[in-house]
Amino acid sequence: MKRVLIITYYWPPAGGPGVQRWVQFVKHFRDFGIEPIVYVPENPHYPLQDASFKKDVPSDITILKHPISEPYALAKLFSKKNTQKMSSGLIANKKQSLLGKLMLFIRGNFFIPDARIRWVKPSVQFLSNYISENNIDTIVTTGPPHSLHLIGLKLKQQTILKWVADFRDPWTTIHYHKSLRLTKASSRKHKELEHQVLNTADTVVVTSSVTKEEFKNITPKPIKVITNGYDASIKIESQLDAKFSIAHIGSLLSERNPIVLWKTLAEIASENVDFKDDLNLVFAGAISEQVLENIISFGLEENCKILGYVSHEKALQLQHNSQVLLLIEMNKPETKCIIPGKLFEYLAAQRPIMTFGPSGSDVSSILKETNHGKYFPYNDGELKETILSFYSDYKNNNLKVVSNGIEKYSRKALTEKMARLLKDI
Structure with missing residues (x-):
């Protein structure tokens, strides 16, 4: 068995998509000759928690913990609401208060690259000793938070370790980077750190082809694409909703707001009484006030079912029960590289998927490759025809997909x- 140290911030009981990638790798690593050792914070600030992920962690693996000092605990004393939004990623809000703007400025310019930067120095000291005493020769850092890559950078500079930097999301081109109100000096610092990490790691792993092409302009180092995925061991018995349900699982930011969809649904509802009665829009996860206001403005309030955050197990059941699954990404060039983890769970649910996002997205390619649904670049195009086709199949008990x-x-x-990558490095 090759022993590999994995440095991650998100770990059970953390909830949300950030934790699942490495929990699942760790769950299966021993089947492929890797003995994982996991390093996580002892007292982290997790905006979402989901205890159900604990069952996927092998009970006998080594998990190292070290205290972390986070500013979010202090920030909550000033504004619990703004702190929750920032730590959850819900920062793309045009109606920010003066306090909210100030907190973003502090977050962006005093904590580079992110709010977990104060964990870097103590982690390097702690792990340096552990690595030397336990003959570890390969480490993995996964971000965001990208400050964890700085732990890898410093350990790499001090030792002859092999280092894999895993990017679940890009760094300086991620959609919320421009919202951080960075000064020119701070923006330059982000770029410098990104360049250092990408050019010092032995191998860089990304989750999308678009990110790979972006990083190829920064580093000659090997870049591998390993996407997120779905857990095939989970068996769920589908109980299809009686209503014509269109379900979105996950957070809906203010800019994940396809007005054309709400408008088209309202138009069909006004033309077809049965459709109006059958339609059920299901939202599981945080939803921004602006998105909700837009949906209500089109007269769809009675058709909405707002569930809030649900456990991963319930989310999976919702996906399998829904007639149609909805995936929405911001209509920005920076989000072409974003492949939400729930896309792969949607695929496993074997339900038709309706997706909105920017042209040229990796999501569009996956949908086409797997024959699982329709992708719309925030325009009506064939939207009305697609919804009517889905609805017709629903009425005829024939709404399904044939996976590829x-x-x-x-x-x-x-x-x-x-x-295989970790063994070959």
Whole structure:
């Protein structure tokens, strides 16, 4: 067994998509000759928690913990609401208060690259000793938060370790980077750190082809694409909703707001009484006030079911029960590289997917490849025809998809790919 140290911030009981990638790798690593050792914060600030992920962690692996000092605990004393939004990623809000703007400025310019920067120095000291005493020769850092890559950078500079930097999201081109109110000096510092990490790591791993092409302009180092995926071991019995349900699982930011969809649904509802009665819009996860206001403005309030955050297990059941699954990304060039983890769970649910996002997105390619739904670049195009076609199939008890090659996105197949990379490095 090759022993690999994995440095991650998100770990059970953390909830949300950030934790699942490495929990699933760790779950399957031993099947492919990797013995994982996981390093996590002892007292982290997790905006979402989901205890159900604990069952996926092998009970006998080594988990190292070290205290972390985070500013979010202090920030909550001034504004719990703004702190929750920032730590959850809900910062793309045009109606920010003066306090909210100030907190973003402090977050962006005094904590570079992010609010976990104060964990870097104590982690390097702690891990340096552990690595030397336990003959570790390979480490993985995964971000965001990208400050964890600075732990890898400093350990790499001090030792002869092999280092894999795993980017679940890009760094300086992620959609919320421009919202941080960075000064020119701070923006330059982000770029310098990004360049250092990408050019010092032995191998860089990304979750999308678009990010790979972006990083190729910064570093000649090897860049591998290993996407997120779905857990094929989870067996769920579908109980399809009686209503014509269109479900979105996950956070809906203010800019994840396809007005054309709400408008088209309202238009069909005004033309077809049965459609109006059958339609059920299901939202599981945080939803911005602006999105909700827009939906209500089109007269769809009675058709909405707002569930708030639900456990991962319930989210999976909702996906399998829904007639149609909705995936929404911001209509920005920076989000072409974003492949939400829930896309792969949507694929596993075997339900039609309706997606909105920017042209040229990796999501569009995956949908086309797997034959799982329709992708719309925030315009009506064939939207009305698609919804009516889905609805007609629903009325005829024939709404389904015929999958094509989703098996390569199973967590176990992806773990084999990651394990091969770690052995060959």
